[in-house]
Amino acid sequence: MPTQLGAKPTVRDNVIQMAIAIFGIFLFAFGVNVFIVPAGFYNGGFVGISQLIRTILTDFLGFHFGNTDVAGIIHFIFNIPLFFLAYSIGRRFFVRTVICVGLQTLFLTIIKAPATPVLDEPLAACFIGGIIVGVGTGITLRAGASGGGNDILGVYFTRKNKNFSVGKITLMVNMVVYVGCAFLFDIRVVIYSIIYAAIVSFATDKTHLQNINTEVMIFSKDKAEEIRNAILTGLGRGSTCWTGYGGYTGEQTTVIYAVVSKYELISLKKKVQTIDEHAFVVSKENISVEGNYSKRL
Known part of the structure; x- marks a missing residue:
């Protein structure tokens, strides 16, 4: 929601922008936990890396965390050094990003993934989940914040190089996740996860109008x-x-x-x-x- 041209944002404007950013963060967490996690697919970027680490800890190393999904907590830890990069982009962006990353951690932890997939067709889960996650990411960025991780990297490098976009950076970071998936899981998981990542990238760039x-x-x-x-x-x-x-x-x-x-x-x-x-x-x-x-x- 843009402010009037040439006008300094008011407190009301900032509150509205923050509310929009939080809504985008909620959409992201909802799309991941409701559509992607039950289908057995993996998110891209730092959230996906966090999911992989959680899987290694629980399925391969035998750690147990009860009903708590620690992927969100791991994601927050990953973002701590990236907050310095967010600060270099701008103080307002930094403050909003810290708030959004904290809330994203909360939403990813409290929104419980269904025990069975919501949709029987895996491709449908990729498309619907990807659109929800991508739109959520784009809305958050459009409101002058980010969900951390590759969003921070995307905004930073987009400002440095005109050939970059948040969606492109996300796609690059995703490759790290899917190489890991290729070693740990069957090729079906990798293929569907890549399809999902491409949809997220497309939806993010279409929603993030600054691109x-x-x-x-x-x-x-x-x-x-x-x-x-x-x-x-x-x-x-x-x-x-x-x-x-x-x-x-x-x-x-x-x-x-x-x-x-x-x-x-x-x-x-x-x-x-x-x-x-x-x-x-x-x-x-x-x-x-x-x-x-x-x-x-």
């Missing part, structure tokens, strides 16, 4: 300078302006061109409408950008 670069062209007859300033001061983005004229009316107009994320576009459209209700806005998603363009959380 989607969008070009926007704004046509305004007499409010172009105000719109240009709104883009500069509100989004911290540059723009290119030139003068044109209407093919039908012959009247002079100013064209403003900018590249923003799809997330930023939501606020920009609202602000343009406020400044000039007669402005004409054209946008195009999923463009490739080279050069000095800043990808943001």
